[in-house]
Amino acid sequence: xxxxxxxxxxxxxxxxxxxxxxxxxxxxxxxxxxxxxxxxxxxxxxxxxxxxxxxxxxxxxxxxxxxxxxxxxxxxxxxxxxxxxxxxxxxxxxxxxxxxxxxxxxxxxxxxxxxxxxxxxxxxxxxxxxxxxxxxxxxxxxxxxxxxxxxxxxxxxxxxxxxxxxxxxxxxxxxxxxxxxxxxxxxxxxxxxxxxxxxxxxxxxxxxxxxxxxxxxxxxxxxxxxxxxxxxxxxxxxxxxxxxxxxxxxxxxxxxxxxxxxxxxxxxxxxxxxxxxxxxxxxxxxxxxxxxxxxxxxxxxxxxxxxxxxxxxxxxxxxxxxxxxxxxxxxxxxxxxxxxxxxxxxxxxxxxxxxxxxxxxxxxxxxxxxxxxxxxxxxxxxxxxxxxxxxxxxxxxxxxxxxxxxxxxxxxxxxxxxxxxxxxxxxxxxxxxxxxxxxxxxxxxxxxxxxxxxxxxxxxxxxxxxxxxxxxxxxxxxxxxxxxxxxxxxxxxxxxxxxxxxxxxxxxxxxxxxxxxxxxxxxxxxxxxxxxxxxxxxxxxxxxxxxxxxxxxxxxxxxxxxxxxxxxxxxxxxxxxxxxxxxxxxxxxxxxxxxxxxxxxxxxxxxxxxxxxxxxxxxxxxxxxxxxxxxxxx
Amino acid sequence: xxxxxxxxxxxxxxxxxxxxxxxxxxxxxxxxxxxxxxxxxxxxxxxxxxxxxxxxxxxxxxxxxxxxxxxxxxxxxxxxxxxxxxxxxxxxxxxxxxxxxxxxxxxxxxxxxxxxxxxxxxxxxxxxxxxxxxxxxxxxxxxxxxxxxxxxxxxxxxxxxxxxxxxxxxxxxxxxxxxxxxxxxxxxxxxxxxxxxxxxxxxxxxxxxxxxxxxxxxxxxxxxxxxxxxxxxxxxxxxxxxxxxxxxxxxxxxxxxxxxxxxxxxxxxxxxxxxxxxxxxxxxxxxxx
Numbered sequence: 001x002x003x004x005x006x007x008x009x010x011x012x013x014x015x016x017x018x019x020x021x022x023x024x025x026x027x028x029x030x031x032x033x034x035x036x037x038x039x040x041x042x043x044x045x046x047x048x049x050x051x052x053x054x055x056x057x058x059x060x061x062x063x064x065x066x067x068x069x070x071x072x073x074x075x076x077x078x079x080x081x082x083x084x085x086x087x088x089x090x091x092x093x094x095x096x097x098x099x100x101x102x103x104x105x106x107x108x109x110x111x112x113x114x115x116x117x118x119x120x121x122x123x124x125x126x127x128x129x130x131x132x133x134x135x136x137x138x139x140x141x142x143x144x145x146x147x148x149x150x151x152x153x154x155x156x157x158x159x160x161x162x163x164x165x166x167x168x169x170x171x172x173x174x175x176x177x178x179x180x181x182x183x184x185x186x187x188x189x190x191x192x193x194x195x196x197x198x199x200x201x202x203x204x205x206x207x208x209x210x211x212x213x214x215x216x217x218x219x220x221x222x223x224x225x226x227x228x229x230x231x232x233x234x235x236x237x238x239x240x241x242x243x244x245x246x247x248x249x250x251x252x253x254x255x256x257x258x259x260x261x262x263x264x265x266x267x268x269x270x271x272x273x274x275x276x277x278x279x280x281x282x283x284x285x286x287x288x289x290x291x292x293x294x295x296x297x298x299x300x301x302x303x304x305x306x307x308x309x310x311x312x313x314x315x316x317x318x319x320x321x322x323x324x325x326x327x328x329x330x331x332x333x334x335x336x337x338x339x340x341x342x343x344x345x346x347x348x349x350x351x352x353x354x355x356x357x358x359x360x361x362x363x364x365x366x367x368x369x370x371x372x373x374x375x376x377x378x379x380x381x382x383x384x385x386x387x388x389x390x391x392x393x394x395x396x397x398x399x400x401x402x403x404x405x406x407x408x409x410x411x412x413x414x415x416x417x418x419x420x421x422x423x424x425x426x427x428x429x430x431x432x433x434x435x436x437x438x439x440x441x442x443x444x445x446x447x448x449x450x451x452x453x454x455x456x457x458x459x460x461x462x463x464x465x466x467x468x469x470x471x472x473x474x475x476x477x478x479x480x481x482x483x484x485x486x487x488x489x490x491x492x493x494x495x496x497x498x499x500x501x502x503x504x505x506x507x508x509x510x511x512x513x514x515x516x517x518x519x520x521x522x523x524x525x526x527x528x529x530x531x532x533x534x535x536x537x538x539x540x541x542x543x544x545x546x547x548x549x550x551x552x553x554x555x556x557x558x559x560x561x562x563x564x565x566x567x568x569x570x571x572x573x574x575x576x577x578x579x580x581x582x583x584x585x586x587x588x589x590x591x592x593x594x595x596x597x598x599x600x601x602x603x604x605x606x607x608x609x610x611x612x613x614x615x616x617x618x619x620x621x622x623x624x625x626x627x628x629x630x631x632x633x634x
Numbered sequence: 635x636x637x638x639x640x641x642x643x644x645x646x647x648x649x650x651x652x653x654x655x656x657x658x659x660x661x662x663x664x665x666x667x668x669x670x671x672x673x674x675x676x677x678x679x680x681x682x683x684x685x686x687x688x689x690x691x692x693x694x695x696x697x698x699x700x701x702x703x704x705x706x707x708x709x710x711x712x713x714x715x716x717x718x719x720x721x722x723x724x725x726x727x728x729x730x731x732x733x734x735x736x737x738x739x740x741x742x743x744x745x746x747x748x749x750x751x752x753x754x755x756x757x758x759x760x761x762x763x764x765x766x767x768x769x770x771x772x773x774x775x776x777x778x779x780x781x782x783x784x785x786x787x788x789x790x791x792x793x794x795x796x797x798x799x800x801x802x803x804x805x806x807x808x809x810x811x812x813x814x815x816x817x818x819x820x821x822x823x824x825x826x827x828x829x830x831x832x833x834x835x836x837x838x839x840x841x842x843x844x845x846x847x848x849x850x851x852x853x854x855x856x857x858x859x860x861x862x863x864x865x866x867x868x869x870x871x872x873x874x875x876x877x878x879x880x881x882x883x884x885x886x887x888x889x890x891x892x893x894x895x896x897x898x899x900x901x902x903x904x905x906x907x908x909x910x911x912x913x914x915x916x917x918x919x920x921x922x923x
Contacts, residue, residue, distance in 0.1 A: 427734060428728060428731065454764050468738055469756075473744045546711060550711045569695075
């Protein structure tokens with residue numbers, strides 16, 4: 001039963017990607033709805049099937065193994081081809097290295113006789129994210145891409161939907177397979193999808209950024225491949241779960257674990273690899289939402305969390321925790337100085353992935369629980385925020401935060417959904433903040449990590465608060481027509497309600513998925529009650545209910561008292577210089593003509609600007625990685 | 635939830651605004667005396683609120699008063715959580731909700747004055763929030779739990795181990811009460827004011843709501859100071875009152891500077907002394923018993 005679901009989760013998305021290729025544009029909407037329903041139903045089915053692992057052996061294995069080999073060769077050939085075509089020599093050089101390593105491993109590493117899939121609770125969570133959030137994003141794209149292409153005179157939707165659906169298949173494989181060789185193939189396939197989609201516009205900027213993403217992820221891939229060879233030749237390990245078991249029996253697997261973590265850092269766009277994710281923002285918004293915020297970048301942190309048994313409580317773990325929390329505070333500071341909404345979200349994504357990595361590095365049961373929960377909540381909130389930004393861009397024609405003032409008047413529903421996304425990132429009772437709270441409590445044993453988390457958390461509050469305030473502010477110009485399409489507004493509302501529902505059900509989610517998973521990884525469940533771990537008592541009994549109730553009460557009181565004080569509307573204060581005869585928005589200046597008042601937020605570019613911080617960020621993050629590696633070897 | 639808890643909650647709901655109102659009255663009286671005036675009667679803040687409630691509800695948009703209700707509601711919730719000795723980190727996050735509500739409320743009006751005020755208040759958050767969370771961390775380090783009940787059960791005052799954080803918290807009190815030299819976003823007195831900053835477009839019942847919220851906030855913030863000395867509640871109350879009076883005196887002897895100055899002060903001096911204090915706690919590992 002489980003075997004069938006797993007195979008269907010990989011093959012049906014490929015089938016969908018082929019359908020997108022052969023069918024006409026007019027059928028895309030129906031296909032996307034069907035894909036969304038398939039994704040939702042089958043990911044839930046997988047959860048119903050329960051956990052477990054199964055092996056593929058015999059002739060089936062031989063056949064699939066051959067397909068895997070052919071695909072790996074094709075991936076390398078494709079990279080050779082594109083990097084030669086666009087004369088991108090660094091990428092070509094990296095591809096040569098990858099090819100050499102693959103050839104070496106083909107000849108020197110003993111062939112495996114079977115491959116296994118391992119479905120644990122973490123895989124289930126990831127499959128839910130990929131197949132529900134992911135297909136919702138594809139559905140959104142069907143309402144988005146026509147207008148996007150119209151603006152840019154493009155006609156590449158076949159490539160777009162093919163790659164997006166193919167990516168879902170690759171991602172499903174990545175989170176379910178246990179054999180490292182196969183995992184590596186899926187890993188490289190997501191890199192390739194990312195490259196194709198970033199260079200979607202086919203202009204110079206897009207292609208350059210695509211190659212940057214490809215090159216940096218190939219560096220991660222090389223690190224991954226070396227780790228596989230080391231594990232196989234020195235420790236005779238060929239599965240991901242094997243690393244954890246081996247670490248438990250006191251074998252030192254720190255070096256390959258550190259190499260796999262570096263592959264994860266590259267995929268999760270941590271400093272110093274973060275530039276590819278910023279460059280990826282040239283791609284259409286659904287790509288940013290699917291690959292670069294809620295799904296693909298999770299592959300990196302997924303691997304790192306799975307490796308927790310290999311470094312929990314060691315110096316390597318501490319180094320990873322410091323590194324992750326450093327990225328968190330650095331990228332939060334960088335986000336503060338950005339006006340471009342997509343860049344703010346990109347930095348926020350990197351920062352939150354850093355927080356996940358920091359939690360994994362701390363390695364206590366409480367911290368690991370926080371890491372897995374943050375992956376889930378962050379994926380939903382960030383997908384919503386990215387899609388909202390895309391829709392805002394189509395509504396007002398800009399992604400500059402300053403241009404978004406007055407949005408509440410122009411597109412109320414969209415603004416409320418975007419506001420919900422932002423509030424869920426920075427305030428209780430929503431999931432992201434609660435997991436941040438849990439990771440802070442878990443990190444309080446490590447002085448450096450906790451101080452970084454505290455500073456980063458304050459910076460996060462600031463950059464979201466000013467954006468939130470800007471979209472909620474009501475200037476009175478109202479010259480925008482919104483097109484409410486079901487394909488775009490359904491995914492938005494769906495994700496919005498998912499935020500609320502998962503936040504209310506957080507304890508059930510914790511109990512069903514996260515607690516057993518942490519037990520599998522660390523042989524110990526988080527301390528739910530008792531001194532430091534007030535996790536369960538707070539989440540289950542008090543903090544949640546209280547805040548939701550007070551929120552509901554506040555709304556009730558507002559509605560009840562609204563009519564007690566009959567409102568009288570007026571225009572805002574302009575020192576008596578409003579232009580009452582016109583739109584009341586402008587004020588009379590010294591020359592007795594009218595000017596629009598214009599106020600912008602504070603961005604502190606001189607302190608937190610990219611030019612000030614990026615170099616320091618590169619330097620310190622590279623030093624921290626070297627320390628982590630050194631800690632792994634010694 | 636037993637009868638006692640309900641009674642305490644009701645007492646806080648009714649008692650806190652009365653204490654806060656008196657504190658605001660003392661503030662105005664003391665300020666007047668320091669400026670060589672007679673000053674208004676002690677109950678003037680109460681008369682103000684009463685008058686504001688009877689005024690017309692002038693608004694620039696429909697939603698601006700919703701933020702006031704959220705502000706007051708979460709102000710009350712954070713005070714109640716403090717009284718019921720809940721998780722201090724959680725209390726700080728709940729308190730953030732009310733701060734953000736007021737900021738977004740100010741920005742929602744679209745007035746340029748309010749937006750400037752709100753921007754500055756966001757910078758105030760950047761200044762005080764790290765210190766506030768370090769204060770929570772200090773409580774964890776000496777008690778082994780973020781729950782305030784541990785501090786209240788101990789027989790040594792928290793202040794013994796956290797003198798530097800206490801000093802930093804006095805600055806936080808100054809920033810949060812929006813007193814000079816940190817009254818950038820809006821201020822209670824009409825001196826050195828850019829119109830009325832964040833609250834420019836609030837009048838009548840909306841402004842009355844904000845004033846009532848401020849009364850709760852007075853009690854909440856001095857409550858955070860009270861936590862430093864809970865062994866003998868009388869000394870704790872005296873320290874809180876002294877801290878409050880100190881802030882008022884500072885308000886009257888200083889003038890508003892640039893908001894950049896606040897940020898620099900906080901991210902250098904205040905963070906440094908707090909971190910030194912925290913480092914001391916990590917090294918010596920004292921336990922509050």
